[in-house]
Amino acid sequence: MRHQTRPAPRRSDADKAPTIRAIDVFCGIGGLTYGLRSAGLDVVLGLDSDISCRYAYETNNDGAAFLKADVRDVHFSDLESHFGESQITALVGCAPCQPFSSHTRRNTAPRDDCELVDEFARLVGEGTPDLVSMENVPGLAKHPTFGKLVELLRDLNYDVAHGVIDFHKFGVPQHRRRLVMVASRLGSAALPEPTNCIGNVADFIADIQPINAGQTWKEDPAHTTLALTPINLERIRQSKPGGTWQDWDEALVNPCQKRAHYPAPYGRMRWDEPAPTITTQFCYYSTGRFGHPNQDRALSVREAALLQTFPRDYKLVDPDSPLTIRKLARHVGNAVPVKIAELIGSSLMGATASV
Numbered sequence: 101m102r103h104q105t106r107p108a109p110r111r112s113d114a115d116k117a118p119t120i121r122a123i124d125v126f127c128g129i130g131g132l133t134y135g136l137r138s139a140g141l142d143v144v145l146g147l148d149s150d151i152s153c154r155y156a157y158e159t160n161n162d163g164a165a166f167l168k169a170d171v172r173d174v175h176f177s178d179l180e181s182h183f184g185e186s187q188i189t190a191l192v193g194c195a196p197c198q199p200f201s202s203h204t205r206r207n208t209a210p211r212d213d214c215e216l217v218d219e220f221a222r223l224v225g226e227g228t229p230d231l232v233s234m235e236n237v238p239g240l241a242k243h244p245t246f247g248k249l250v251e252l253l254r255d256l257n258y259d260v261a262h263g264v265i266d267f268h269k270f271g272v273p274q275h276r277r278r279l280v281m282v283a284s285r286l287g288s289a290a291l292p293e294p295t296n297c298i299g300n301v302a303d304f305i306a307d308i309q310p311i312n313a314g315q316t317w318k319e320d321p322a323h324t325t326l327a328l329t330p331i332n333l334e335r336i337r338q339s340k341p342g343g344t345w346q347d348w349d350e351a352l353v354n355p356c357q358k359r360a361h362y363p364a365p366y367g368r369m370r371w372d373e374p375a376p377t378i379t380t381q382f383c384y385y386s387t388g389r390f391g392h393p394n395q396d397r398a399l400s401v402r403e404a405a406l407l408q409t410f411p412r413d414y415k416l417v418d419p420d421s422p423l424t425i426r427k428l429a430r431h432v433g434n435a436v437p438v439k440i441a442e443l444i445g446s447s448l449m450g451a452t453a454s455v
Contacts, residue, residue, distance in 0.1 A: 120144045125171060131436055132193075133164055135445055139448075145179065146165070146166050150168075150331055155421070189229040189230050190229055193234055196216055235441075237278065254399060255359070262282070264280075265280055269294040272374075273304050292444060300348055302393075312396070314326065325398060339367060339368045380430040385403075409439035423441065
């Protein structure tokens with residue numbers, strides 16, 4: 101024991117580097133797994149406590165198994181057999197850490213805990229995999245919980261690189277800042293380099309089939325939207341791309357909207373700019389600038405997934421057990437953008453210099 105529908109593309113045998121076999125903790129619907137596999141890692145297992153993620157995870161990541169489990173009940177020894185005879189092992193994850201989210205803490209002080217990050221650190225300490233990576237909210241970077249994880253890694257002889265990066269500088273068409281950490285016991289660790297390929301909304305969703313609020317496109321069950329109330333339908337009709345409720349007739353303005361803490365509630369996106377951060381609330385017109393640039397509705401689940409850089413054919417809806425739009429929105433909003441995951445994968449590949 102060590103101390104402890106289309107698959108993602110794989111490397112050809114001619115270009116094959118030492119096999120990196122990875123386990124994705126808090127895997128959700130598989131954004132991180134898919135991107136890592138695209139970069140050449142062999143992600144063999146995804147672990148998550150939400151069984152509703154299984155369909156999307158396993159259907160789109162052929163060969164990777166889904167394990168429904170609470171990380172607090174899991175030990176590294178429970179996972180170790182999935183690594184098999186791998187030359188190089190990796191443990192990766194995006195631990196839910198809502199107490200440090202900028203949206204959570206607007207009106208209340210954040211709770212002084214992030215237990216799931218501590219559990220991720222425990223797994224690392226139990227198994228000392230060769231490579232470790234985590235993606236999380238920016239606020240965690242300044243908290244002792246993250247400091248303890250970095251200290252543990254360094255005590256275990258990992259080279260560690262971490263920082264908060266702007267995803268729109270890495271080819272993700274949204275204003276999204278996240279903490280990324282890469283650690284290696286096999287070589288120098290480095291964060292992904294900006295690609296300077298800054299996309300905008302039009303590049304990713306301009307050609308999607310038009311639909312109305314409350315409709316689902318028959319050819320893609322994930323291209324589905326919530327209905328709007330009559331007053332919100334009138335509000336979005338008076339909303340301008342990049343604007344706010346200040347564009348409306350006074351009779352449509354609710355006093356609480358004027359006190360809203362979140363920027364640009366009830367706003368439309370602009371075609372020629374990145375989207376706002378795709379949160380779990382993107383399906384609601386009222387929770388941010390999630391109005392479609394020129395259709396009178398909020399984003400569909402498919403459009404949000406595209407803005408999260410999932411491929412267009414990523415299957416999100418189980419035909420035998422379809423989920424609500426709200427549940428699908430939580431899946432997509434919580435996912436690691438595939439493009440970022442691919443870049444993290446490339447960083448992990450580069451952190452194996454001594455092999």
